[in-house]
Amino acid sequence: GESVGLHLPTLSVQEGDNSIINCAYSNSASDYFIWYKQESGKGPQFIIDIRSNMDKRQGQRVTVLLNKTVKHLSLQIAATQPGDSAVYFCAEMRAGGNEKLTFGTGTRLTIIP
Amino acid sequence: DAGVIQSPRHEVTEMGQEVTLRCKPISGHDYLFWYRQTMMRGLELLIYFNNNVPIDDSGMPEDRFSAKMPNASFSTLKIQPSEPRDSAVYFCASSLFPPRGEKLFFGSGTQLSVL
Numbered sequence: 001g002e003s004v005g006l007h008l009p010t011l012s013v014q015e016g017d018n019s020i021i022n023c024a025y026s027n028s029a030s031d032y033f034i035w036y037k038q039e040s041g042k043g044p045q046f047i048i049d050i051r052s053n054m055d056k057r058q059g060q061r062v063t064v065l066l067n068k069t070v071k072h073l074s075l076q077i078a079a080t081q082p083g084d085s086a087v088y089f090c091a092e093m094r095a096g097g098n099e100k101l102t103f104g105t106g107t108r109l110t111i112i113p
Numbered sequence: 114d115a116g117v118i119q120s121p122r123h124e125v126t127e128m129g130q131e132v133t134l135r136c137k138p139i140s141g142h143d144y145l146f147w148y149r150q151t152m153m154r155g156l157e158l159l160i161y162f163n164n165n166v167p168i169d170d171s172g173m174p175e176d177r178f179s180a181k182m183p184n185a186s187f188s189t190l191k192i193q194p195s196e197p198r199d200s201a202v203y204f205c206a207s208s209l210f211p212p213r214g215e216k217l218f219f220g221s222g223t224q225l226s227v228l
Contacts, residue, residue, distance in 0.1 A: 043117070091156075
């Protein structure tokens, strides 16, 4: 069935290095993508989003890249900090899919001091 | 604003018991969502409301699950009877508009354990 998934369940990165978290989606009708961050004991928190008419979007220390050809999404975090340790989810919304977001299973990012 | 408030934070119950989870959305938000999170299935949308009216409950697992929103400031998710496979973290989220990214706010969740 259609799904939003992640290539790796865990990722460890040295503090100060850059990290890349990947996400694959299968529905070519998806037109909006979001990355969320979830810290332990908390609900997901919005990081950055991108629409399907864009290939790249930058925020503060984060960049999202969208490759529609291979249905791939990535989140790049620059100069990682201990506070970046969390589970990261990609989510997609499909054109005409009313107000429903579909979430991937998540990648746990651990920052090594 | 205190954000989306969920209660209880933790709930431990025995199989067969009724469980009621509660949510207070952010004041003024028109949309309310109930999600369930497990390691195996990630975040799943169970049901959502717009202006207190259920719009889509296709994610509700079975008849044991029910959700209500009697007014704009309160919603409940009820499981009766509960089963061990219902053990998960249940999140409530609200938004002012259809949830385009930053407009969706999650509560801290209710950790449910059914023994």
